[in-house]
Amino acid sequence: MAMDGVLEQHQVPLLSNVCYDASTKKTTAPPPPPPHLSLPLFFLKWALKILMWVITIAWVAFVFFYPSEFVQRLYTQWIRHSSGTLFGRTGSAFLITGGPVLIVVFLAIGYVIASSPENFHDNRFILPITRKKPKFKGFRLWTFPILVDGPFGIVNAAELIGILLFAVYIIWAVSAYTLQNLNILSKFTLLSWEKSSLMLALMGSRFGTIGLFCLAFLFLPVARGSFLLRLIDVPFEQATRYHVWLGHLTMLMFTLHGVFFLWGWAMQGRLLREMLRWPNIGIAILPGVISLFSGLLMWVTSLHPVRTNYFELFFYTHQLYVIFVIFLAFHVGDFIFSIASAGIFLFILDRFLRFCQSRKTVKVVSATCLPCGTLELVFSKPASLQYNALSFIFLQVRELSWLQWHAFSVSSSPLDGRHHISVLIKVLGEWTRNLGARVSLTPEDSLKERLLHHYRITASVEGPYGHESSYHLKYKNLILVAGGIGISPFLAILRDIVHHLAQKAPCMTEKVSIVWAVKRSNELSLLYSLDFESICPCYADKLHLEIQTYVTRESEPALEDGKVCKRMNCSYFPDVDNSGISGLVGTGNKVLSGLYVIFSTIGFIALLSLVDLFYIKPCGISTGWFSGLLFVTCMVGSVVTFGAIMVVLWHLWERRDSSYERCMKDGKHEEVQCIEPIMSTAGNPTTLGSLSSIQYGCRPNLRGRFLNELSPLSTNNSFFWHS
Structure with a gap:
């Protein structure tokens, strides 16, 4: 009876934010807001889009026609006439070659913020959003x-x-x-x-x-x-x-x-x-040789055979990009280096933000060990951190390695929970085996042993990264093809679709076909861990779900009357602190992220002007490699000073939101205690495993299947694959 009570208490998934009634086994959710876009935002978005297109086309045209003598002559005249301004020749060159990129980024910030879902409803001047069904089948450039x-x-x-x-x-x-x-x-x-x-x-x-x-x-x-x-x-x-x-x-x-x-x-x-020449005036040759040598090392180790068989060699050698960029600036000086500086500056902005996010440790809420050697880790996250299905994160466990970061697809839907996110990890290599050994617990372990085991895991997360829009909801028919653990992002898609059906949110999907190939039958336990009826009891009436599973290395079902082992070892850890994923990177706060970019860029321009006005001109600095060093220093300095100010404000903003959420939970939140591992029942008829048709000793015939079901020019079908 005690175990039955535990099972009944946790029939609702840990990642859940819908109202669930255990007696009726039904879920309820508030209706979604009406899809309206305010009229001022509508015109603002179109104005920003047109302006971005004009600037982008003009910049691309300049780059494309720069080899012509006419454009080179105009560019030389521009530099000559504007060399006496505040920023001198370097500022004039940067304004033409790198300025348009930064201006487009500024406009993109406004456009992305204006396109946020929270702006799609307004009490005043509203414009309904309607999508006309196309009369003829066509294709999109990004998907065809x-x-x-x-x-x-x-x-x-x-x-x-x-x-x-x-x-x-x-x-x-x-x-x-x-x-x-x-x-x-x-x-x-x-x-x-x-x-x-x-x-x-x-x-x-x-x-x-x-x-x-x-x-x-x-x-x-x-x-x-x-x-x-x-x-x-x-x-x-x-x-x-x-x-x-x-x-x-x-x-x-x-x-x-x-x-x-x-x-x-x-x-x-x-x-x-x-x-070996390194002159003070003109082009410095030796720095160019060093830059080219480091670039060649990165290039050779990034070739497919080397990257596939010696990934760590590729990864560590690729960190030579710092040497490549710095010595390139020494080689050509600030004037020529400004041609490529805008893209490098945006990368520095992103890299510093990723560094700040990765310094924060993240709490592991739960760890589930499946019999196929797959781990499910659930992490805490702030409610403001949004993501979509098909997102992924980079994970580092410091007890295993301070240098290795591994990418994992998110297996949860953004509607599963406002404060949690989960990933599935297949135990294959040394790193994943060590991770599995640290999170695996047995029912005989005491509470003290569980807590000590949990505290020995210090995880850091970058991301989540992924699409800004849930484009998988825009197609009537989905065909999902996966191999092994590659099914994990498709589980997130399925959960997302079922949540939209439960909440009556916009979702065009009517049919989902999954083709999944695995090596052994024990990997099928991934399907038996999902129960969609707990999310939407009537999802089968709205969604036609078809799953075809192929076990390639077994010619017949496993023993025990052909039933697949679905035993799981699940461990829950107490909510001891509020150490969730930071929202600095990925799909975090768009406004603060935009202010970080704008503020850092303004700081970069201010540092350039101050250095030029109070150091270069008064001292008569004409050394090429030294001016390149000053230019790179201004780029990095603006990020670690002006950008760091925004990061601190961002961190304070997150702490304020976290404190506010904790205050709202006072008196209502029951602290989760560490419980005994949950053993899923073998005959649960509502799991995905019961809906799957399993074939042994063969591989799927994808060509014949797609020719019958998928029209290449159809706008109502979509095809995804993941391995």
């Missing part, structure tokens, strides 16, 4: 696949357009610069080897310029919490592939830049002497 099997992987229409634009730019730039170099050589009377040496130097310089413009884009996709990624709703894990493509292109240009100069110096017989 063009290339499936190729060197770039799966490429959609928008990505293919970007690849073609960069390819055309490289061909056009090399052609234009080659013609200009030949025109320069025709004005001199030189020997054959002298012409060859000069041509190599000119082409090396041109490749360096192209590489700098590629570098201007390189750091934009890896700023995880960037408002640019939020603006276009491209999650960080998808944008990383753009960083990979741009990294290959950038290093190719810089490698050609270095090879052409080295070739020319070797022809002149002064290779070693030139490589």
Whole structure:
């Protein structure tokens, strides 16, 4: 009877914020707010969107046509006429090359804030949001696949357009610069080897310029919490592939830049002497050699065979980006470095914020050990930290490693609970095995042993990262294909859909088909841990759910009458403090995040002006590498001073919200005690496992299935896969 009471008490999932009646087994939730957008916000969003498009197109056009003599002449005249201003030549160059990027970021901050869900209802001037059903089937550039099997992987229409634009730019730039170099050589009377040496130097310089413009884009996709990624709703894990493509292109240009100069110096017989030059005036050669060498190390270790087989070598070598950037600034000075400085500055902003978030320890609310060797960890989070299904977090456990961060998909829905978030972790490598050993407990462990075990886990979290919108709710039919633990984000999608059905929130999904391939039958316990009827008792009447499971390495069901073992070891830890995930990164407070970017940028401009006004001009600083050092120092200094002020205010804001929530809970909240592990019943008919058809010793026929069910041009279908 005692165990039955424990089971009945915890039939509602730990991650739950809906009202649940144990006697009727029904859930209730308040109706969602009406989808209205205030009229002023409507016009503000359109004005911001048009302005962002105009600035972006103008900036891209400048970069694309910069190799032409006409644009270079206009740019030179602009620098000459504005060199006497407060910021001098460097400020003028930064305003043209990096300023538009920062301006678009500022506008994106306003647009993202104006697009927040809390702004979609107003008591005054309201504009109903209606979506007309398209008469004809079409496709979206971001979702329509063009290339499936190729060197770039799966490429959609928008990505293919970007690849073609960069390819055309490289061909056009090399052609234009080659013609200009030949025109320069025709004005001199030189020997054959002298012409060859000069041509190599000119082409090396041109490749360096192209590489700098590629570098201007390189750091934009890896700023995880960037408002640019939020603006276009491209999650960080998808944008990383753009960083990979741009990294290959950038290093190719810089490698050609270095090879052409080295070739020319070797022809002149002064290779070693030139490589070691570090003059005070002009280009410093030795810092460029150091920067190129560190870049080559990052490039080689990032190649797919090395990254796959020696990931830690790739990860640690990639930290040489600090050396790469600093010595690049030494090499070219502040004037040329300003071309690529905007993207680097945005990355520094994001990196500092991630560093501040990762310093905070996060409380583990519960740990569940499944028989398939999978762990479910539930973390505490503030109610203000929002995320969507298909999000993921980076997790570090300091007792295991101070350097290793591992990415895990979020397995909970944002509607599961305002104060919790969960992940599923498959025990495979050494790190996950050690983690499982620390959180695994047995029913015989005493309360003291459980608490000591819990306190020995010091977790830090970065994120969550993911889409700004729940786009999986916009399709009538979903086909989800997963392998092994790759099903965890799809469990979050299913929970999100069922919660929307329970709360009568907007959700277009009517049918979900899951194709799941696993190696062993013990992995099926993931499905038996979910009971959707506790969320929405009548979800089966609104959602057609079909699950096809394939056990590839077993030819017949397991013993015990073919039933899959569904025994779980679950441990709950007491709520001893309020150590939740910080909202500094990911989908945290948009207003404070925007103020952090704006305030740091203003601080950067202020530091540049102060250094130029009170140090560079009075002292007559003309050293190229030293001016580059001052420029990088201003970038970093503005983030760790002005940005740190906003981080402190942000932290105080979070503490105030936490204190307010605790005050609201006084007298109502019952502290969760550490209880005995819950053993799920084997014959529960409401779990996903009972809805699954299992086939042994075969693999799914995806081609035939998709040809029958999925139309490529249909706007009512969506296809996701995860492994």
